[in-house]
Amino acid sequence: MSSLLITHGQVFTLGRRNELIADGAVYVEGDTIAEVGTTASLVAKYPAAERLDAGGKLVLPGSICGHTHFYGAFARGMAIPGAPATNFVEILERLWWKLDRALLWDDVRYSALICLVDAIRHGCTTLIDHHASPNAIEGSLDILADAVKETGLRAGLCYEVTDRNGMDGARAGIAENVRFLKRCRKERDPQLAASFGLHAAITLSDKTLTASVAAAESLPPGGGDGRVAGFHIHVAEGIADQEESLRKYNLRVVERLQKFGILGPKTLAIHCVHLDAFEKDILRETGTLVTHQPRSNMNNAVGLPDVAGLLKRGIPVALGNDGFSNNMFDEMKAAYLAHKHNTGNPQAMPGDVVMQMAYGNNAYLCRQFFPKPLGELSAGAFADIIFLDYAPPTPLTPGNLPWHILFGVDGAHVTHTIASGKVLMKDRQLTLLDEAAIMAKARELAVGVWKRV
Numbered sequence: 001m002s003s004l005l006i007t008h009g010q011v012f013t014l015g016r017r018n019e020l021i022a023d024g025a026v027y028v029e030g031d032t033i034a035e036v037g038t039t040a041s042l043v044a045k046y047p048a049a050e051r052l053d054a055g056g057k058l059v060l061p062g063s064i065c066g067h068t069h070f071y072g073a074f075a076r077g078m079a080i081p082g083a084p085a086t087n088f089v090e091i092l093e094r095l096w097w098k099l100d101r102a103l104l105w106d107d108v109r110y111s112a113l114i115c116l117v118d119a120i121r122h123g124c125t126t127l128i129d130h131h132a133s134p135n136a137i138e139g140s141l142d143i144l145a146d147a148v149k150e151t152g153l154r155a156g157l158c159y160e161v162t163d164r165n166g167m168d169g170a171r172a173g174i175a176e177n178v179r180f181l182k183r184c185r186k187e188r189d190p191q192l193a194a195s196f197g198l199h200a201a202i203t204l205s206d207k208t209l210t211a212s213v214a215a216a217e218s219l220p221p222g223g224g225d226g227r228v229a230g231f232h233i234h235v236a237e238g239i240a241d242q243e244e245s246l247r248k249y250n251l252r253v254v255e256r257l258q259k260f261g262i263l264g265p266k267t268l269a270i271h272c273v274h275l276d277a278f279e280k281d282i283l284r285e286t287g288t289l290v291t292h293q294p295r296s297n298m299n300n301a302v303g304l305p306d307v308a309g310l311l312k313r314g315i316p317v318a319l320g321n322d323g324f325s326n327n328m329f330d331e332m333k334a335a336y337l338a339h340k341h342n343t344g345n346p347q348a349m350p351g352d353v354v355m356q357m358a359y360g361n362n363a364y365l366c367r368q369f370f371p372k373p374l375g376e377l378s379a380g381a382f383a384d385i386i387f388l389d390y391a392p393p394t395p396l397t398p399g400n401l402p403w404h405i406l407f408g409v410d411g412a413h414v415t416h417t418i419a420s421g422k423v424l425m426k427d428r429q430l431t432l433l434d435e436a437a438i439m440a441k442a443r444e445l446a447v448g449v450w451k452r453v
């Protein structure tokens with residue numbers, strides 16, 4: 001088994017220990033952290049290990065993104081045809097549902113690769129993706145899985161089932177989820193996980209929801225915990241999701257999802273912007289996970305979820321990026337500011353709560369899918385470690401780290417990204433990938449995608 005001894009870092013363990021080890025070291029065996037301590041003690045204990053000197057930089061666990069869309073990467077800089085959207089449903093119709101239909105096989109691969117490169121650059125080592133490519137469905141999750149493996153990162157994948165491409169499209173989406181869930185359960189690759197993707201209640205008929213739940217229940221229990229696969233679904237992102245649900249089904253979105261058996265401890269409910277108290281209680285009672293994407297919420301002008309109310313109920317709200325850059329430090333900053341601005345209350349969304357969502361709650365979410373802890377530097381956790389060349393202008397402690405991140409640290413400070421014990425970026429140079437070639441090919445493919453859009 002390969003081993004690596006990281007020395008001379010300002011090691012922030014996070015997690016339960018939540019310590020700063022000033023001249024710290026992390027000893028890695030294979031894909032796992034074996035020990036965290038001082039440089040002096042671990043050098044004495046593991047004299048033969050290959051060393052990587054952190055040179056006094058900050059050493060943190062890799063960031064985690066609880067919800068993203070690799071498929072959206074080609075939207076950057078794209079002119080959207082037709083009149084500008086005036087609401088969220090029009091944004092979906094005029095941008096995202098045109099873009100996803102324009103993706104062919106190579107586009108699916110490169111769209112993912114450019115997101116994964118971006119993630120390595122910004123120190124994000126685990127991502128939970130929600131994929132759509134209606135004209136390239138079957139096998140699309142394998143293409144994403146190959147890209148993930150090639151980059152050395154870790155991802156949870158699913159295909160978003162929807163009725164907007166007819167019954168054949170919905171059936172193909174269901175089949176793709178089932179196929180990939182079976183693959184993951186068979187292979188048990190620690191870098192890959194699967195859930196059952198559903199787009200959103202607004203694009204899913206009762207018939208398709210029933211078929212999706214039946215397909216998920218037909219799978220053998222995963223991970224030995226006896227539970228069927230969890231779902232990954234956008235919930236009440238725009239107000240139209242609620243209006244449509246009440247008009248068509250006389251149920252609020254969360255009530256309807258509960259009725260079909262979609263909710264539960266492995267299910268990710270994304271956004272949850274327009275929920276009433278009753279729906280929040282249902283999420284708590286079912287143990288459903290929620291992710292928050294403030295940059296996306298602001299960009300789509302859909303409002304913000306009552307994150308404080310969800311957290312107060314004990315729901316572990318995690319942080320995603322919904323396809324924005326994989327610089328999770330930016331998402332943290334957005335969360336910190338957006339709720340203060342939205343509520344007119346400077347006490348809204350304290351820095352330590354942002355930190356808890358980004359690390360603790362994202363790690364909890366990932367624990368439903370992956371076999372070892374993430375989001376902390378501790379023995380037994382995945383060896384996902386980043387270095388940042390951030391020189392704090394004021395004292396830096398475990399207690400005030402959240403505010404250094406919110407006001408000083410940026411993804412651009414990341415110099416080294418290590419995932420599963422492999423050094424993926426060293427001194428800002430990617431070690432496994434030809435970044436220039438990937439970007440060149442992506443730019444070439446983007447021309448075709450934009451034309452089809």
Ligand SMILES: [Zn+2]
Binds near residue numbers: 069
């Ligand atoms: Zn999303």
